Amino acid sequence: MIxxxxxxxxxxxxVLLIVGVVVFTLMHLTPGDPASVMxxxxxxxxxxxxxxxxxxxxxPIPVQFVNWFGSALxxxxxxxxxxxxPVTQALLDRAEPTGLLALYSITLAVLIAIPAGVIAAVxxxxxxxxxxxxxxxxxxxxxxxxxxxxxxxLFAVVLGWLPSGGYVDIxxxxxxxxxxxxLPTLTLGFSAAGLLARLVRSAMLDVLNEDYVRTAYSxxxxxxxxxxxxAFRNAMxxxxxxxxxxxxxxxxxxxxIETVFNxxxxxxxxxxxxxxxxxxVVQGAVMTVAAIEVLVMLLIDVLYVFVDPRIxxxxx
Amino acid sequence: MALTETMAGAxxxxxxxxxxxxxxxxTPASPYYWVRLLLQNPAVVVSLVFLLVILLMALLAPVIAxxxxxxxDPGDRLEPxxxxxxxxxxxxxxxxxxRVVYGARISLLVGITVMVGAMVLGSLIGLVAGYYPRADTLxxxxxxxLEAFPSILLALTIMATLGPAVENVIVAxxxxxxxxxxxxxxxxxxxxxxxxxxxxxxxxxxxxxxIMRRYIFANSLSPxxxxxxxxxxxxxxxxxxxxxxxxxxxxxxxTWGSIVSGGQPRLQQAWWISVFAGAFLFAxxxxxxxxxxxxxxxxxxxxxxx
Numbered sequence: 219m220i221x222x223x224x225x226x227x228x229x230x231x232x233v234l235l236i237v238g239v240v241v242f243t244l245m246h247l248t249p250g251d252p253a254s255v256m257x258x259x260x261x262x263x264x265x266x267x268x269x270x271x272x273x274x275x276x277x278p279i280p281v282q283f284v285n286w287f288g289s290a291l292x293x294x295x296x297x298x299x300x301x302x303x304p305v306t307q308a309l310l311d312r313a314e315p316t317g318l319l320a321l322y323s324i325t326l327a328v329l330i331a332i333p334a335g336v337i338a339a340v341x342x343x344x345x346x347x348x349x350x351x352x353x354x355x356x357x358x359x360x361x362x363x364x365x366x367x368x369x370x371x372l373f374a375v376v377l378g379w380l381p382s383g384g385y386v387d388i389x390x391x392x393x394x395x396x397x398x399x400x401l402p403t404l405t406l407g408f409s410a411a412g413l414l415a416r417l418v419r420s421a422m423l424d425v426l427n428e429d430y431v432r433t434a435y436s437x438x439x440x441x442x443x444x445x446x447x448x449a450f451r452n453a454m455x456x457x458x459x460x461x462x463x464x465x466x467x468x469x470x471x472x473x474x475i476e477t478v479f480n481x482x483x484x485x486x487x488x489x490x491x492x493x494x495x496x497x498x499v500v501q502g503a504v505m506t507v508a509a510i511e512v513l514v515m516l517l518i519d520v521l522y523v524f525v526d527p528r529i530x531x532x533x534x
Numbered sequence: 535m536a537l538t539e540t541m542a543g544a545x546x547x548x549x550x551x552x553x554x555x556x557x558x559x560x561t562p563a564s565p566y567y568w569v570r571l572l573l574q575n576p577a578v579v580v581s582l583v584f585l586l587v588i589l590l591m592a593l594l595a596p597v598i599a600x601x602x603x604x605x606x607d608p609g610d611r612l613e614p615x616x617x618x619x620x621x622x623x624x625x626x627x628x629x630x631x632x633r634v635v636y637g638a639r640i641s642l643l644v645g646i647t648v649m650v651g652a653m654v655l656g657s658l659i660g661l662v663a664g665y666y667p668r669a670d671t672l673x674x675x676x677x678x679x680l681e682a683f684p685s686i687l688l689a690l691t692i693m694a695t696l697g698p699a700v701e702n703v704i705v706a707x708x709x710x711x712x713x714x715x716x717x718x719x720x721x722x723x724x725x726x727x728x729x730x731x732x733x734x735x736x737x738x739x740x741x742x743x744x745i746m747r748r749y750i751f752a753n754s755l756s757p758x759x760x761x762x763x764x765x766x767x768x769x770x771x772x773x774x775x776x777x778x779x780x781x782x783x784x785x786x787x788x789t790w791g792s793i794v795s796g797g798q799p800r801l802q803q804a805w806w807i808s809v810f811a812g813a814f815l816f817a818x819x820x821x822x823x824x825x826x827x828x829x830x831x832x833x834x835x836x837x838x839x840x
Contacts, residue, residue: 236679244695355827359820361771363778364794364812367801371809375801382801470684474775478798488687489779492694504691508682 219523226516230509237508238287245497246279273498286501295502300494305502309484315385316483319402319475320468326407327414327464332457334411335418340445342423350415357412362471366405366478373401383480402479406471410464417460421453428452454525462518466511571832578828581821588818592638599632603788612804622806624796633788634811640777640789641770641818644703648769649762651708656715657758661746663716664723674720677713685710689772693781703773703782710772711765718761722754756833763826767819774815790815 269275273296274282289295295305334354338347374382380401386394425431426449434444473485480486484503491499560570572578591598600620607627615622621630663673680688692706726732726749735745776782777791785792790811797807 232675233678233682236675237682240679241691244691247695355823356816356820359767359771359823360816361774361778361791361794361812361819363775363791364808364816367794367798367808367812370798371801371805375805467684470686473684473686473690474779477779488690489781492690492781495694497694500691500694504683504687507684507687511682511684 219520223516223520226519230512230516233512234291234505234509235287237505237512238290239283241501241504241508242283242286245501246282290502290505295505296498298491298499299496300491301496301499305498308487308499309502309506312482312484312487314387314483315481316469316472316476316485318388319399319406319472319481319483320465322399322403323406323410323468323471324461324465326403327410328461330407330411331414332418335415336422336445336450338415338419339422339426340441342419347419351419354412354415357408357410358416359412360409362405362409363474363478365408366401366475369401369404370478383478385479385481385483398479398481402475402481405478406468406475409471410468414457414460414464418453418457421456422449425449425453451525455522458518458521458525462514466507466514469507469510568829568832572828575828575831577824581824581828584817584821585825588638588814589642591635592642595635595639599629599635601629601632603628603633603636604786605629605632612800614804615806621810622804624793624804624807625800630793630807630810633793634790634814636788637790637793637811638814638818640700640783640787641773641815643700644707644773645766645770645822647704648707648711648773649766651704652711652715652765652769653758653762655708655712657719657751657754659712659716660719660721660754661723661751664720665727665742665746665750670720673716677716680709681713685768685772686775689776690779690781693776698782698784700783700787703776706776707769707772711769714765715758715761718757719751719754722757723750726750726753760826760830760833763822763829767822767826770815770822771819 274285277285286296293306295309297304298308301308331354334350338350341347370382373380381398382401384398386398388395426445428449431444431449434448435441439448469484472483473488475481476483476485477489484507488500488503490496491503557570557573560566564570605628607623610619610623610627611625613619613623613627619629619631621634624630624633659673659677663670683691688710689703689706692709693702696702696706723746729749732745732749735749740748773782774789774791774794777789778795780792780795782791783789793811794808794815797804797809797811800807
């Protein structure tokens with residue numbers, strides 16, 4: 219098991235290398251001189267030279283990449299061009315709202331999607347199943363920013379119960395914190411729940427057709443036991459994978475949701491950095507998110523062992 | 535040669551020529567049975583009709599829209615929906631209905647071109663990776679790298695490089711959805727490559743390219759069509775998100791995403807700006823998804839029972 223985890227961690231390096239090449243290449247495809255693009259038209263030649271020197275742009279491209287990737291592995295992405303602090307610090311400052319939003323949303327999504335998907339599968343093709351599937355496909359199809367705006371319209375503008383945007387630190391005032399996070403969590407959680415519920419349903423349907431489920435019924439077990447004890451556990455593997463993918467996708471979803479609800483998180487920082495071409499921050503944020511996504515997927519693979527004891531890693 | 539062709543043709547049942555009421559004439563033995571299954575699905579029929587309306591709206595936008603979508607009239611700011619302004623007017627006095635009608639153009643253009651772009655690129659990469667084991671590792675690791683980003687992040691990064699323009703959005707989203715198609719085509723290629731008909735084709739000296747086209751790609755078509763439909767839906771959604779964030783199409787071109795975003799600060803006084811554009815966006819993506827689901831059920835015999 220430990221050997222497996224170590225091997226998987228080592229395999230992360232080539233994946234991150236490819237991600238790094240993609241990010242680095244993209245940022246260097248920018249037409250024109252990056253220094254002029256970043257500084258704008260009014261910059262003097264001396265300023266541009268200084269920036270080029272600071273960013274190491276006078277080195278050959280492969281050397282630049284090796285330097286940049288080497289520092290990135292040590293979590294050093296250079297300094298932001300606008301905020302006036304190291305990129306890593308800027309990312310850390312913004313990590314809390316995004317992390318909490320992702321955590322709340324995935325919890326909500328799992329709490330909605332698993333019961334909904336299981337019930338839909340057990341009562342397949344019933345009116346209840348149809349209703350649940352219509353709701354879940356709407357969750358997949360509705361643009362999250364539009365759903366967020368509808369929630370703001372109802373709960374903030376019409377009813378006036380909840381704030382329409384902003385953020386309160388959980389340490390400052392936990393009650394207010396949750397009041398501010400409720401609508402963003404509902405928005406992000408609902409769209410993730412849609413995909414998850416559909417997957418839980420189809421995974422459960424596969425398992426419910428297995429012989430051992432029929433055996434369980436025929437030896438007289440009550441439905442609840444069969445569904446939870448026999449079927450659900452076996453349907454968990456594909457479901458866990460999608461929970462992992464959804465959790466990583468939350469970081470992408472946060473980009474949009476944080477803009478809708480004006481939350482000062484990583485996503486907003488990234489959007490702001492894209493519009494003002496703060497390239498070190500964009501590189502740092504994108505690399506970090508990709509690394510988190512890859513780590514989450516590794517974590518999910520390790521969790522399989524606990525869900526399904528038949529899976530043994532490293533025994534080959 | 536002519537004889538074998540006639541014999542092969544004889545086994546086929548002709549597709550219906552005289553409208554939908556002949557649908558029942560397509561038997562399960564027909565290669566067009568999926569058309570019958572598809573058109574017997576009410577959700578698919580409603581979705582197809584809706585998308586047809588949206589397509590006409592996009593094509594005939596200059597005829598349908600009452601005024602120029604960029605026409606600013608300071609005297610008519612924030613008018614609620616009425617017989618003159620069907621969907622109301624925005625904070626600059628522009629007609630929201632006209633803007634929504636023109637917005638359909640960008641959504642459909644991006645959805646369809648990105649699907650074509652991703653299908654062409656993804657099919658080529660998937661075929662080569664699946665057919666030539668030596669190219670496989672390199673190509674698929676690049677695809678892994680592209681897939682390690684959430685799609686909106688990769689699209690944002692590419693847009694940061696290319697700058698706001700419709701064609702850049704199309705390029706960015708085609709790159710984003712290529713790995714998805716490539717993985718699918720690689721899978722079907724690997725499966726088909728083992729089949730005896732591919733072996734025989736190789737034995738009679740057919741070229742690799744011809745084998746890929748006639749035996750491998752042709753057999754990958756049904757999952758590819760299903761996936762392509764979902765790519766249209768995702769591309770429309772992601773384009774709208776990019777425009778909402780101000781990182782997509784330039785702001786002077788009306789798109790559903792940018793209309794919703796422009797209406798958000800005015801939600802208190804003028805709900806109609808965001809709500810109509812958002813509703814069209816939602817309905818279009820939903821209809822595309824429903825058609826994708828219907829196609830999958832119709833083309834895949836395993837999922838028919840469900």
